[in-house]
Amino acid sequence: MKNIRNFCIIAHIDHGKSTLADRLLEFTHTLDGKKLQNQLLDDMDLERERGITIKSHAIQMIYEYEGEKYTLNLIDTPGHVDFSYEVSRSIAACEGALLVVDAAQGIQAQTISNLYMAIEQDLEIIPVLNKVDLDSAMPDEVEDQIVDLLGIPRKDIIRASGKTGIGIPEILKAIVERVPAPGGDPDAPLQALIFDSVFNSFRGIIAYYKILNGSIAKGEQVKFVATEKEYEADEVGILRLDMIPKERVECGDVGYIISGIKTATEVKVGDTITHVKRPCDKAIDGFEEVKPMVFAGVYPIESEDFENLRSSLEKLQLNDASLTFQPESSVALGFGFRCGFLGLLHMEIVQERLEREFNMDVITTVPNVSYRVYDKKGSMKEVHNPAGLPDATLIERIEEPFIRASVITSTTYLGPIMTLCLGKRGVLVTQNYISGDRVEIIFDLPLGEIVIDFYDKLKSVSKGYASFDYHLHDFRPSKLVKLDILLNAEPVDALSTLTHFDNAQSFGRRMCEKLKELIPRQQFDIAIQAAIGAKIIARETIKAVRKDVTAKCYGGDISRKRKLLEKQKEGKKRMKQIGNVEIPQKAFLAVLKLD
Numbered sequence: 001m002k003n004i005r006n007f008c009i010i011a012h013i014d015h016g017k018s019t020l021a022d023r024l025l026e027f028t029h030t031l032d033g034k035k036l037q038n039q040l041l042d043d044m045d046l047e048r049e050r051g052i053t054i055k056s057h058a059i060q061m062i063y064e065y066e067g068e069k070y071t072l073n074l075i076d077t078p079g080h081v082d083f084s085y086e087v088s089r090s091i092a093a094c095e096g097a098l099l100v101v102d103a104a105q106g107i108q109a110q111t112i113s114n115l116y117m118a119i120e121q122d123l124e125i126i127p128v129l130n131k132v133d134l135d136s137a138m139p140d141e142v143e144d145q146i147v148d149l150l151g152i153p154r155k156d157i158i159r160a161s162g163k164t165g166i167g168i169p170e171i172l173k174a175i176v177e178r179v180p181a182p183g184g185d186p187d188a189p190l191q192a193l194i195f196d197s198v199f200n201s202f203r204g205i206i207a208y209y210k211i212l213n214g215s216i217a218k219g220e221q222v223k224f225v226a227t228e229k230e231y232e233a234d235e236v237g238i239l240r241l242d243m244i245p246k247e248r249v250e251c252g253d254v255g256y257i258i259s260g261i262k263t264a265t266e267v268k269v270g271d272t273i274t275h276v277k278r279p280c281d282k283a284i285d286g287f288e289e290v291k292p293m294v295f296a297g298v299y300p301i302e303s304e305d306f307e308n309l310r311s312s313l314e315k316l317q318l319n320d321a322s323l324t325f326q327p328e329s330s331v332a333l334g335f336g337f338r339c340g341f342l343g344l345l346h347m348e349i350v351q352e353r354l355e356r357e358f359n360m361d362v363i364t365t366v367p368n369v370s371y372r373v374y375d376k377k378g379s380m381k382e383v384h385n386p387a388g389l390p391d392a393t394l395i396e397r398i399e400e401p402f403i404r405a406s407v408i409t410s411t412t413y414l415g416p417i418m419t420l421c422l423g424k425r426g427v428l429v430t431q432n433y434i435s436g437d438r439v440e441i442i443f444d445l446p447l448g449e450i451v452i453d454f455y456d457k458l459k460s461v462s463k464g465y466a467s468f469d470y471h472l473h474d475f476r477p478s479k480l481v482k483l484d485i486l487l488n489a490e491p492v493d494a495l496s497t498l499t500h501f502d503n504a505q506s507f508g509r510r511m512c513e514k515l516k517e518l519i520p521r522q523q524f525d526i527a528i529q530a531a532i533g534a535k536i537i538a539r540e541t542i543k544a545v546r547k548d549v550t551a552k553c554y555g556g557d558i559s560r561k562r563k564l565l566e567k568q569k570e571g572k573k574r575m576k577q578i579g580n581v582e583i584p585q586k587a588f589l590a591v592l593k594l595d
């Protein structure tokens with residue numbers, strides 16, 4: 001145990017975490033040169049394309065230092081706020097963290113929020129100033145920021161480059177010298193913290209854990225405390241490049257267990273594994289059920305694909321326990337599912353996987369959050385779909401989730417960012433100067449406003465120079481009303497949204513204008529109306545057009561005609577017939593594109 005070191009890497013997106021991890025693996029000969037695929041830790045295609053570590057993994061390196069062999073377990077953490085609970089459990093499995101900061105970018109919001117988690121868990125922090133090879137690096141300035149933030153001596157910061165390999169030996173040395181060996185009692189009842197799980201189509205669900213007390217051997221009967229399920233440990237082992245089976249995984253080490261578990265929902269990140277015969281007294285602290293925060297309707301374009309969509313979602317859920325779905329029907333869209341996601345990125349990933357891996361053509365409705373609706377008798381119902389809101393006369397109050405958000409930026413953009421947050425019904429909590437002209441502002445904001453278009457707006461008002469991070473804070477009563485959209489006097493339930501009463505008027509007007517842009521002209525006039533209850537608050541009309549798209553070709557050029565027809569066909573694919581009006585997918589997301 002004294003020669004084990006468990007550590008993770010904390011970094012903002014793109015600050016070079018994966019590249020640095022590769023170098024550590026290379027330097028410790030965990031992989032020889034030819035095996036080194038770029039960025040080994042991100043092994044899903046989608047992940048590589050997005051450059052974001054979606055699912056955490058672990059990898060063991062053996063490092064020889066001053067004549068002794070050390071086992072270094074690197075536990076990878078996902079780099080996005082949607083997955084912050086997983087990050088917190090990965091951090092809880094470690095005794096140390098490399099705090100990687102890009103020498104050209106400086107400290108960003110994600111760095112700080114993950115750092116706070118690591119400090120809370122008493123991790124030894126090793127600051128690494130990365131990408132010092134860049135011409136645009138500002139090592140002294142960024143070191144100032146790190147010194148201010150951590151209150152540590154400047155000499156403790158390691159200057160490194162994942163690209164050129166500068167600083168890699170120093171980092172490994174620091175891990176051995178500064179990170180404490182794991183504690184724990186090898187003879188105590190087993191207590192292992194699950195920090196991740198993966199799905200394998202042959203072996204079922206593989207759970208990754210760190211052993212806090214005791215040890216785990218092949219063939220033993222184990223129990224997962226939160227789910228209260230019991231299994232036989234068919235295989236246990238450690239994680240190098242592949243899984244390496246062992247008879248026993250010892251106290252302090254990181255390993256995996258295969259025990260015939262079929263679905264991801266049985267393995268909960270943060271749960272405790274113990275023995276059936278000699279169980280531990282209590283579960284490891286910090287377990288939480290992750291709950292989806294963002295919901296959207298997912299509907300097949302062709303109604304006969306409903307069952308296909310169900311089986312695709314079921315398959316996705318096998319390896320993604322945080323995805324939830326329930327059948328729902330919409331007058332406009334027919335039968336589909338209301339899906340729950342951890343956040344916007346998670347939603348996009350699921351959408352993309354449905355398309356790529358399952359070949360599903362789907363219409364996704366505007367995302368919304370979970371509302372707590374109290375009726376006049378005082379009972380509460382969670383509503384995940386604006387269309388499912390009870391009649392306004394029965395509602396006593398509606399509460400919506402608020403997040404506490406941190407934005408880090410240069411003072412140049414402070415004004416516009418404040419204006420943006422206040423315009424999104426934000427409440428300023430505090431403002432901290434980090435160093436020089438960098439400032440962190442903390443706002444409480446309704447999550448419902450964030451899921452609409454906050455990221456894009458923040459990016460544009462700050463010209464990309466602001467980083468953003470948040471966590472769920474509380475639920476607060478808000479004056480929310482349901483805004484309906486009518487097309488030729490027919491309400492389209494899939495376009496209903498909940499919006500704040502004070503903004504409803506302008507919101508309704510902008511929705512109508514946007515839909516007018518997005519819905520193609522058809523052979524008859526289309527009236528678009530926005531309504532709150534029976535009251536129409538805005539209206540636009542799309543004028544009729546002749547349908548013959550080739551008319552404007554003056555009869556001449558055949559290939560051009562064909563092209564136009566092809567184009568029209570393409571355009572059709574993503575259309576949904578509602579009453580007699582054809583609506584393109586984009587229109588269902590109109591609310592995301594309001595100016």
Ligand code: GTP
Nearest residue numbers: 014015016017018019051052053079131161162163
């Ligand atoms: P996420 O997985 O998205 O969190 O990103 P990451 O932090 O793992 O960053 P990644 O290692 O993917 O690197 C991001 C970009 O920076 C890539 O284009 C790398 O090639 C580049 N990069 C990483 N390390 C260095 C470095 O030391 N020097 C220079 N010049 N570029 C680097």
